[in-house]
Amino acid sequence: MDDSTRRYAARDAERWVAEPPKRVDAPERTAYERDRARVVHAAAFRRLAAKTQVHGPQADDFVRNRLTHSLEVAQVARDLSRALGSQPDIAETAALAHDLGHPPFGHNGEHALDALAADCGGFEGNAQTLRLLTRLEAKTVDPRSGRSVGLNLTRATLDACTKYPWTREQGRERATSKFGVYADDAEVFDWLRAGAPGQRRCVEAQIMDLADDVAYSVHDVEDGVVAGRVDLDRLDPDAVWASVRRSYLPAADDDELGAALDRLRSVAGWPATSYDGTRRSLAALKNLTSDLIGLFCGAVQEATFAAGPGPFVRYRADLVVPPETVLEMAVLKGIAAHYVMEADDRVALMARQREVVAELVEVLLEHAPVALDASFAEDWRAAPDDATRLRVVVDQVASLTDASALAWHERLVRQGARGVRTSGWTA
Known part of the structure; x- marks a missing residue:
């Protein structure tokens, strides 16, 4: 264990669901190394390769997509963290994860989904990242509730991933539209922020x-x-x-x-x-x-x-x-x-992208749960009210890449009922 890891308390390495060591015959990785590996192997991380950074992912072989951007952010964060004496794996993992919640079409898609999700608390890429890490990305199931707890990362890593450690309402008090948690995810947010001084960000989140x-x-x-x-x-x-x-x-x-x-x-x-x-x-x-x-x-x-x-x-x-x-x-x-x-x-393209997102949400609300992927269809059936069902559809659309959003739109919107009957296929 290096010096930077020793500077963290035992509670910083706690997980929502306690886990025993994975290996007994070999030197154990630190909890923060395991966190990094979980993000790297996550499906949401792979999907970043097909999500817009500034130019679309297919615009040019040279320009960056969300995945290459995240890798570069991680390199900067790791070097700066090491120089400042904090745990580099924590800052690097936060950097690798920081854009996981971005929907198709980058910030443009984010703004479109926020308007469409007004009845369930809005949409924010950073709040969606927390939702992915603690709920949507399949890795660990809580034996007490039977519910997915996402990647089950440590408290310190989740806190480092929290760029805006406040709710939408608290963000409005701070005169910002940015926020880091939906009301639906308040329980795990309160757990990871236990002991934090108010809305102050940890230094690892600041580095990220x-x-x-x-x-x-x-x-x-x-x-x-x-x-x-x-x-x-x-x-x-x-x-x-x-x-x-x-x-x-x-x-x-x-x-x-x-x-x-x-x-x-x-x-x-x-x-x-x-x-x-x-x-x-x-x-x-x-x-x-x-x-x-x-x-x-x-x-x-x-x-x-x-x-x-x-x-x-x-x-x-x-x-x-x-x-x-x-x-x-x-x-x-x-x-x-x-x-x-x-x-x-670019402005004309962005207008069309917002139309695609809006039409996808509309058609999925109409044809859910049959038109949803299996995991989201399960969430839909368990949803107690319309606001929760809207959140499920927003989760589904946010999970899509640029290319799959266009493919789903072609299949479900342009082909209509015929496309819905062939649901279950994901581009």
Whole structure:
């Protein structure tokens, strides 16, 4: 057992359903190593390969999908966790799991499902991640209730996966639409948060969240450059600043955003010419992404150590993200937002994706449980009311990949009753 693992209490390694050691004749893995393995082997993790990150999974062989993004977030989280002295397996597992709850079509699908799920408490990708880890992903059954408890991860790992440790109502009090738990999952949420100081996030969750921010702020721009949508040598600052304020930092002013862009341009690898697809150009772009990740993580590590000696474990410390780093990452997010997510062709595609999601929910509500996968059909039959049945349908749709959502839509919506009669097949 390494030093970082010894910094955790026995209760941190507890599981909802107690489990004996798996092996008696060989050195036992730590509980947190077992957690990591369970996420890696989960079906929901594999499905991330066919879910949208920014570009659709089939848009290009180079650009990222949710799976490759999660692997990159995990690498950043592990390195930062190790540097700060917390348990790297906990932060890495949280990073690997952080997007499991995303539905088809990324954040666009998430917004569509949230509106459709208004009568059962809404939809949020992070709350759905907790639901997958503690209920929907089949691994362990509670012998007391006979109900699935998902992957049965440790308390510390589940807490690290909880990016927003509050309910929807508490989120509204914090002036955010983000939340981390549905009312239906309150019991396990209360268990994993036992002893937590209010709505404070553990440092491992903070590491996961920062790693996600770092990865997508840098990599979405990289993908946009390679896709021919972003030219870092020819940016329109006014348009980028508008995107930053619209989606990320509403109060940011032009001067501080301009200063942040100037600092980014001073990074040695920032391009002076347009990307041309050659190996030399691609190598320069990859070096730039590495330099930016190092810049952001190094700044956070230095500021965190400057604020206190640690150990940086659970609730004994907080990450410190310098304001300059927040602005620099926001500028990169604004570049990707303006040139990629808000492009006219992208907006039209996203509108059609929302229609697909809405029509799928409608047809599944009409033809459930026969049109549902077996596990969700079982949940439907056990549901006591319409709100719970709606949640089951939302769970089913959220489980689909981009491609399977389109295939289900073709089968159930376009083919109508004939498609329903052939249910049971999953794309």
